[in-house]
Amino acid sequence: MSPSVITLLFVLVFLWEGKALAQDNNQTRIEQIKQTLAEIASPEDKLTYLSAKSSLVEGLSGLEQGQFLHLLAGVQEELQQLDGAIISYTQAIAILEQMPLNPLLVHSYLERSYINYLNSNDANIYCQDRQIGLRYARQLQDPELTVKALSLAAFCFNSAEKFDVGIKLLDEALDIAKLHQLSNNRQAMIYNAAAALYRDHGLHRHALAFFKHAYELWLEIDDTQDIFNMLHNIIGETINLFQWEQADIYLEEMEKLTAAKPEFKDFRFFYHYNFGRKSLFSYDFTQAILHLEQAIALQATTNEVFFVHTSFAFLSIAYIQSGDKEQAVKWANAFNQSASVSSSKQDLVMSMQALGLLGQDKPIESVNILLKTINYEREKFADLLNNAVIFSALDHNSKVAEHENRLLEKQLEIKQLELKAQQDEQEITRLSLWLFVLLVAILLGFLGFLYQSRRFFKHRSQTDFLTGIASRSFTMEEGAKALETCHKLKQPLAVVMLDIDNFKHINDSYGHDIGDMAIRAVAQRAKHWLKRNDILGRIGGEEFLLVLPNNNQQEALLIAERLRVSINEKLFKFKGVELKFSISLGVALSKPQQGFNEQVKNADLALYQAKNAGRNCVSMA
Incomplete structure (x- = not known):
């Protein structure tokens, strides 16, 4: 090798090592910036420090x-400084889009969508980034990132016609979270998104249950910001459900967290905001005015301008209902001039328009707007009733899943039979005498007959003849075993006792054959909500017992409510007879040192309470 070639090689190696060293130095510099930033307490000082380091950016790689x-x-x-944050995220996206796909690009889109949400509360604006972020997250196949993107994207499908799309995204997120055993934080994000979808469709009881579930998960990891956010959502749902005592309990928790965490500057704004709206809707207008004015005085402490402007509207309503027209018009005009009008609820916007016209001495126009508001509320209520479509979709999905499970079981049985046939053929080839073959065949046939007979009588004793589900004795026996297992595993077990309301009237009016069909129909619909380890049995007449291992109170109540709604909203057709009926349900949760029979009695008492409460409802023991 010539000296010139050797010299050239040395130069190339030197240049390559110099470039690699420069990259290492740059990466080290970024890590040093992160470390220094973590040691600075004041956000203002952090910004000053980063501004001083901005001259280094041009010498860094794209990532x-x-x-x-x-x-x-x-x-x-x-x-x-939300506008500045959007500019920084936009610059990061422009740079990262020119590079091979990496997680930082996904985070940039998702974080920018959150800032746009704070600025506009308009899904048409912030959801574009979430869709792009979800597409990239799926390409990266990063479980944590994909679950985050799926949960955020689900918020974008809150219209009735897209509800099923949002639910499918959350189902996908939950499957990934369970498969990869992701953190409580990721699972809580899924429950939070599901609750928001249910809330936007008027299903407030379901929304409240999911918000509480997310709240408990975030409590376990002591995530202050998300704990507070869930308190805000839970209080909103208790107000929608007129559960004033529950609202007061969570308001007290919010006040404690606000006092304990003064560094979260907008907590006090939201405490007064929630206290104010709870007081408004429970008709305590004096307290509503007091707390809403305190919230507005703290508006500079929060980025959530949507809630600031909404507090203007609530304050206007509190004043008009307390008889102060001048103040009501003042705050109505403040709301009407705010930037959040376009993203606010339509009924609130129309109410504020009416109060604004009232201040302009246009009573006729004001009344017309209020009448339109009433018609709007009627239409919204009609849409709420149409949520039966949602339950029909869920019911359909359950049927499809059940059908697929049965097909898999049949395929497995066929494979087992084929394997058995092959084994028999191999055995036969090894037999040397036809007489011995005949004797063996007769013996096998006799044993098979005995086995099938035993299975038949055992199945008959365990199965209710009318419905095909478990008999009373088998239900009680298996329920006791399930309870013992749950006690050992320290898991809850719930039982649901249910029966058909006014069943005697059905028999008397249409005959016992229609009554039997009604019983079978309830059994079939109840089976759609079963998981593999759940037990459903008919324990007498029109009464059924549902045993739910490893189900807590919220989960059991949710299943019972879904079953109640699916029966109540269904028009049954039996031999040309169209029939609507309802069921009442009682739920009881297992307790330490309590036997299964006692738990069933508690569920029966809860069912009795549901009957006394007017039927067609769920009662908890």
Whole structure:
């Protein structure tokens, strides 16, 4: 090898090592910036520090520039400089889009969508970034990132015609979270998104249950911001359900958290905001005015301008209902002039328009707007009733899943039979005498007959002849075993006792054959809600018992409510007879040292309470 070639090789190696060393130095520099930033307490000081380091950005690689801009956007968001944060995230996206796909690009889109949500509360604006982020997250196949993107994207499908799309996204997220055993934080995000979908469709009891589930998960990991957010959502749902005592309990928790965490500056705004709206809707207008004015006085502490402007509207309503027209018109005009009008609820917007016209001495126009508001509420109520479509879809999905499970079981049985036939053929080839073959065949046939007979009589004793589900004796026996297992595993077990309301009237009016069909129909619909380890049995007449291992109170109540609604909203057709009927349900949860029979008695008492409460409802023991 010539000296010139050797010299050239040395130069190339030197240049390559110099480039690699520069990259290592840049990455080290970014890590040092992160470490220093973590040691700075004041957001203002953080911004000053990053501004001083901005001259280094041009010498960094694309990924490192993206990391720096991400740090800068986070500090800007902390300082409520939302426009600056959007610019920083947009710059990061422009740089990262030119590089091979990486998780930082997904985070940039998702974080920018959150800032746009704070600025506009308009799904048409912030959902574009979430759709792009979800597409990239799926390509990366990162479970944590995909679950986050799926949960955020689900918020974008809150219209009735897209509800099933949002639910499918959350089902996908939950499957990934369980498969990869992701953190409580990711699972809580899924429950939070599901609750928001149910809330937007007027299914407030279901929304409340999911919000509480998310709240409990975030409590376990002591995530202060998300704990507070769930308190805000839970209080909103208790107000929608007129559960004033529950609202007071969670308001007290919110006040404690606000006092314990003064560094979260907008907590006090939301405490007064929630106290104010709870007081407004429970007709305590004096308290509503007091707390809503305190919230408005704290508006500079929060980025959530949507809730600030909504507090203007609530304050206007509180004043008009307390008889102060001048103040009511003042705050109605403040709301009407705000930037959040376009993204606010239509009934609230129309009410504020009416009060604004009242201040302009246009009573006729004001009344007309209020009448339109009433018609709007009627239409919204009609849409709420149409949520039966949602339950029909869920019911259909359950049927499909059940059908697929049965097909798999049949295929497995066929494979087992084929294997058995092959084994028999191999055995026969080894037999040397036809007489012995005949004797063996007769013996096998006789044993098979005995086995099938035993299975037949055993199945008959375990099965209710009318419905095909478990008999009373088998239900009680298996229920006791399930309870013992749950006690050992320290898991809850719920039982649901249910029966058909006014069943005697059905028999008397249409005959016992129609009554039998009604009983079978209830059994079939109840089976759709069963999981593999659940037990459903008919324990007498029109009464059924549902045993739910490893189900807590919220889960059991949700299943019972779904079953009640699916029966109540169904028009049954039996031999040309169209029949609507309802069921009442009682739920009881297992207790330490309590036997299964006692738990069933408690469920029966709860069912009795549901009957006394007017039937067609769920009661908890």
